[in-house]
Amino acid sequence: MDQLLQAIKDSITIGCLYALIALGYTMVYGILKFINFAHSDVVVIGALSTAVLGERMLHKLAPGATAAWYYGPLLLLLAILICSTVAFTVERLAYRPLRRAPRLNVLITAIGVSLLLQNAGQLKFLFGTEPHPVPMLIDQTATIFTVLGVKFRWLDLAIIGTAIIFMVALDYLVFHTKIGRGMRAVSHDTRIASLMGVPVDRIISFTFITGAALAAAGGFLYALRYQTVTQPADTGWALLGLKAFVAAVVGGIGNIRGAVLGALAIACVENFGAAYLHPGYTDVYVFVILILVLLFRPGGILGKAVVEKV
Amino acid sequence: MSTASRQQGGFVEQGFREMSVALAARGVSKSFGGLKAVQDFTLELPTGSLRGLIGPNGAGKTTVFNLLTGVYQPDVGVVELGGQSILGLRPSKIASLGMARTFQNIRLFGELSVLDNVKLACHVRAEQSMLGAILRTAFSRNEEAAIEAKARRLLQLFDLDDRRDEAGRNLPYGDQRRLEIARALATNPKVLLLDEPAAGMNPQEKLALRALIRRVRDEFGVTILLIEHDMGLVMDICEHITVLDHGAVISRGTPQQVQEDPKVIEAYLGVAEESEKQ
Amino acid sequence: MPTHVLVARAALPFLVSLLLALLLHFGVARFLDDYDRGLVMSVGINIMLAVSLTMVNGFTGQFSIGHAGFLGVGGYVAGAVTYATSLKLYGDLETRGSMLSGTSLNVDPATLSWFGQGDLLFVASLLAGGCAAALIGYVVGLPSLRLRGDYLAIVTLGFGEIVRVLIQRTDKTAALQAWDRVHPGVPAPEGVSRVFAIENSVLDPATGLSQTTYTAVSDANWFEIAPRVGGSLGFSAVPDYTSIFWVVLFAGVTIAVASRIKRSTFGRAFLSIREDEIASEAMGVDTVRYKVRAFVIAAFFAGLAGGLFAHFKSMNPNEIGFARSFDIVIMVVLGGLGSISGASIAAIIVTLLPEWLRGLDQYRMIIWALALILMMIFRPQGLLGVREIWDKALWQGLVRFIKREKSSPKAGGGA
Secondary structure, three states: OHHHHHHHHHHHHHHHHHHHHHHHHHHHHHHHOOOOOOHHHHHHHHHHHHHHHHHHHOOOOOOOOOOOOOHHHHHHHHHHHHHHHHHHHHHHHHHHHHOOOOHHHHHHHHHHHHHHHHHHHOOOOOOOOOOEEOOOOOOOOOEEEEEOOEEEEHHHHHHHHHHHHHHHHHHHHHHHOHHHHHHHHHHHOHHHHHHOOOOHHHHHHHHHHHHHHHHHHHHHHHHHHHOEEOOOOOHHHHHHHHHHHHHHHHHOOOOHHHHHHHHHHHHHHHHHHHHHOOHHHHHHHHHHHHHHHHHHOOOOOOOOOOOOOO | OHHHHHHHOOOOOHHHHHHHEEEEEEEEEEEEOOEEEEEEEEEEEEOOOEEEEEOOOOOOHHHHHHHHOOOOOOOEEEEEEOOEEOOOOOHHHHHHHOEEEOOOOOOOOOOOEHHHHHHHHHHHHOOOOHHHHHHOOHHHHHHHHHHHHHHHHHHHHOOOHHHOOOEHHHOOHHHHHHHHHHHHHOOOOOEEEEEOOOOOOOHHHHHHHHHHHHHHHHHHOOEEEEEOOOHHHHHHHOOEEEEEEOOEEEEEEOHHHHHHOHHHHHHHHOOHHHHHHO | OOHHHHHHHHHHHHHHHHHHHHHHHHHHHHHOOHHHHHHHHHHHHHHHHHHHHHHHHHHOOOOOOOHHHHHHHHHHHHHHHHHHHHHHHHOOOOOOOOOOOOOOOOOOHHHOOOOOHHHHHHHHHHHHHHHHHHHHHHHHHHHHOOOOHHHHHHHHHHHHHHHHHHHHHOOOOEEEEEHHHHOOOOOOOOOOOOEEEEEEEEEOOOOOOEEEEEEEOOOOOHHHHOOOOOHHHOEOOOOOOOOHHHHHHHHHHHHHHHHHHHHOHHHHHHHHHHHOHHHHHHOOOOHHHHHHHHHHHHHHHHHHHHHHHHOOOOEOHHHHOHHHHHHHHHHHHHHOOOOHHHHHHHHHHHHHHHHHOHHHHHHHHHHHHHHHHHHHHHOOOOOOOOOOOOOHHHHHHHHHHHHHHHHOHHHOOOO
């Protein structure tokens, strides 16, 4: 029973992390119809800049002490700023020249960008190759309540709360603002949207910035939860990105609410698989689910099958 | 109408029909979401005939082609090629059974040479195994030579042999259209569906095309159904015309009959709403 | 033409590969040290990987980015076959090679035959590895190739990762122990070598300590011997059969097979899928079936390459991860999507350049990444596009290009 409760709690927390990352994939796919392989690297940059800037700002902090409350939001804001700048630049320089190129070329470029960000990030004057400890922005052990031996920490609340705030904000942005209407229009049909006077390039830039902001939040929360952040080319990051993308596919690629649903589903598969099957093979469970979804419901949970026009 | 034709196509006449009907569609309907793209479409192409399918823009003509060639599956209805149902088959299987088509928005293999475009289409009749091709057996070598010869013959017929080494996408528009026909013929079809073969051609090319289509029918003995907006061409070469509007057949008959049919005139003049209410 | 001429022509590329392999093995390799010989073998293996991936990414225009997974499957299967069979048959892991394959150091070259029984085992294990990879390729390809191209990217990436994780998490390690450790004081029988028994380390759940047991190889059944992959430490207990001869021969065969396919009616079928899948289907090409075929053939050759790799270096989960897969993709893309010779040249460059640019090691991947991005923006078809260096059209195009440059220097680019 406590195992079940623990699995549910972890699924929701991890699911929130995945969701923030999955949203970036799904938004870019929805608009440009390609897998932005570099998205996971934006998450890494978010996590690493949280760690590195936190180290710089709080190096005088006594070991074991917790930083003042405002450092968290401040670092989150900085991470968002950095990630958005990176994503904007990447879109502008690497993806925009390929707007009319075949999808395969864009996909290869995305891989190139991902490799570039990873390896540039490893340079000594950026993040280096050593893992970075994250300063205590929140008391790791402070518990709100304990049920059946399962601790509900303030940390979990912070992660879930932040994620929900971001997701609600995104939902409002996409479905209730003018720029959101532009995003939906471009996603529906880029050509017609541009004929209708939607500034397509600006909308695409904005989409990348929004996705990067969510990725930054994901990276920030990751740093908060795991306390150390490894170097940018660590395969764990690519795997994290891949799982988030799988979440987006499972939820229905291009569908914003689907991405959140898919992320929760993937987190459940992982955590329940780890709890009840074998903890070593979580990645395998995720990809088995992906293949099953692609086989039996290629459109995902909320997506619909696409018919190619002849 | 569909019930009538289904009775006609009943069991008793099956043997006779196999001889005479190359392609038949009976009561075929297809909707996308809420939109009824094609409703209760029925058509029979006697072997060796040259017939036309016309209708205003958006009438569902290309959808009919896609339904006949297996790109889309009809919601209801039957499609038969040489008396054999081809429902549920992949387009490639249907092509191997003897139906070929061209595309309204030209779909050549742009990077491949003109010659290779046609040679590819011979693939469906190739009998060699991949292992044979890797080992370059005598059989594979001979077959490749036969494919080359057949492709060259077709290109000569279509006046494209001089440009055989150019990439498909570098051809002028009219040549691309003709190359698509040559490519379709290379599959040895019994039935050939041409989707707006004259679109984008200049008047001389259109005239030459008329002769070419007739010649293809006579020399290759194929049954041809074509979609075309150029009424001069359609009325000149088609023996029988089916008119589609809003996904439904509104008229059929000889060019003369169709031209005089008030429903067709209404459809083309854009007072279609009234005829729909009737 | 008389029959024997036809047969000779059909066999020509394979004979050329054989001759080249012999030449390099007995001629050039003499003047190289071990390190350089290793480089030559790495180049050959990478050519096999790049050319095989060209059949999927270049010919059919699908996008597989988990090719290293097949290298892993082939390598581990081939390695396991030689490992287990050697132990079962000979009781040790010495190579029983010939003048053509890698040999143990303490064997007198004069006693070597042209083709030893070890070679037979080696080739059989390579084929087993290739077939295993092809089978896995079929299982992975069939569901994912029905979908649009970029889903294949994700599935193959996931597949490569699954292979890596499965191997990494397989914590059974096997160490071979000397005879006298298992049978202290008993002299080893005549003809049996020193390496003889399997050491099993099993974690005792009660005490939390690891317990070691020994099984004599002759007593162990096949299953006990075979599936030891060494977890994250790698699987190094594979006899070193791989030599320049075998690598060059198989690389040559891979290139020959790929170009024969490309120039045949099947090659046109593959390329047509890449050009326009709908038109290809309408012309009678069963696109799903052909995509799966290309994928399976590519997996087979990647598996062969994996087998060569396993008998050359130790198989290791890190060798078959994302990074390796991306390396192969870079070779294919730089060389030209669809060009066999282009992929081969790119494989040579991508393997050798970092060796020459040792000092720039931390910038190596940055340079590759930038090259990839710039290539996609300015020359998306890669170095050679779909052409081959032996295509006349390529050189004609080059001559035309140069002439145009000369005649109108201001026109630039030569669009």
